[in-house]
Amino acid sequence: MGAPGRHTLWTLCVCFAALQTNALRVTMRESTVEVVRGDYVILPCSFFTSSPLSRLNIIWTMAPFSSPESPIQVIVYDHGQIIEDPSLIGRVGFTGIPWSADIMVNDTHVSDAGIYRCMVNNPPETADPGIGELQLTVLVAPSLPACQWDGDTDAGGSVTLSCSVAEGIPTPEIHWDKLNPEEISLPINMEGELSGSVQIVNVSSQTSGLYRCSASNVLGTENCYVNLSVFSAVAGNSSGILQGVLLTLSMSLMLLALLVLMTWLHRTGQDGRWRLSKEEEDEEGYNEIRYTPSLMKRSFV
Structure with a gap:
């Protein structure tokens, strides 16, 4: 290759390098981030630009895992103004604006999990914004089964x-x-x-x-x-047999008690009749001795 050709190639390389240097670049320091529900998390997004930051524009969006085709706007920085999504007010914010596009999400919910995209634009640099992407997972301990x-x-x-x-x-x-x-x-x-x-x-x-x-x-x-x-x-049959034995024993004791009672009543009745008969016999004998006329006559002979 001659000198003119080498010069042309060098010029193209220099121009390409200049374009690359002047182009805005976005870097995501992490591709996946995990957080326990209720804790806070920082979502990193770094960018490099060679232009003043007076027209800097940063947009964070999130596509839920359940509906990735329906992303929502999380937070925006535009010409010094910050706009938060109404559902995230008080829970999301930039950590180092305008030098860093990092954001923090606190009191994390399960609904915060999804694919986050960080888009940075800083005119008059390249018209296409730099875009970085990461995945946020919100961890939840098992509930009591x-x-x-x-x-x-x-x-x-x-x-x-x-x-x-x-x-x-x-x-x-x-x-x-x-x-x-x-x-x-x-x-x-x-x-x-x-x-x-x-x-x-x-x-x-x-x-x-x-x-x-x-x-x-x-x-x-x-x-x-x-x-x-x-x-x-087996345990059931044993229990039934035991119940039958106890019932039979109870009935036997009741019959025995009834028999003893009847025997006692029978003897008590016989004794009463015997005493009454004896008293009647004694009384009749006494009366006969006391009032017999023949005995009275003999006593005075």
């Missing part, structure tokens, strides 16, 4: 243990365990993302015990419990 059981607890029956949790981000993992007499992990049937059940067939006395459902994610674990008691047929 609700445990219940349903089915037949007689020996040979079937029982279903159910567990459900109202919320948790990331989605909590649900586990069922039997705690005593030894801890055993049980196979679980998931019924949606937030509930799971365990089916126990042909239950026996060994099925009885304390069962635990656990809901876990990166923020912790919550538990609920079910105390299951299985009634065996």
Whole structure:
């Protein structure tokens, strides 16, 4: 390549570098950010510009995960004025304007999660604004799960243990365990993302015990419990036999008491009649001796 060609190439490179230097650049220091619900979070957005900041324009938008095609405007900085979305007033703000486009969101809600875009424009630089993008995830600890059981607890029956949790981000993992007499992990049937059940067939006395459902994610674990008691047929028959024996014994005691009472009454009646007869005999004998005429005559002979 001759000297004229090399000069032309160098000129093009210099011009391109100048254009690149003068163009506004936006840099997102993080691509994903996580925050626990209720805490505050800083969403970073850095930019470089070679022009004065008198006409600086910054726009933050957020597209919810549930409806990414419907972004909302979070906050705007335009020629020294700040405009917040009405639903975020008091919870969102710039941290270093105009030198930085970082914003802070406090008292975070689950609805704050989504794709955030930072758009910066600073005329007279390039007409196309620089755009950065990041994803915000709001973490939620598992709520206290609700445990219940349903089915037949007689020996040979079937029982279903159910567990459900109202919320948790990331989605909590649900586990069922039997705690005593030894801890055993049980196979679980998931019924949606937030509930799971365990089916126990042909239950026996060994099925009885304390069962635990656990809901876990990166923020912790919550538990609920079910105390299951299985009634065996043998125990039921023994109970029936015992009740029959007690009933028979009670009736026997009542009959014995009645027999004793009747015997006593019978003897009491005979004794009364015997005493009455004896008294009558004595009285008749006395009267006969006292009033017999022959005896009176003999007494004076």
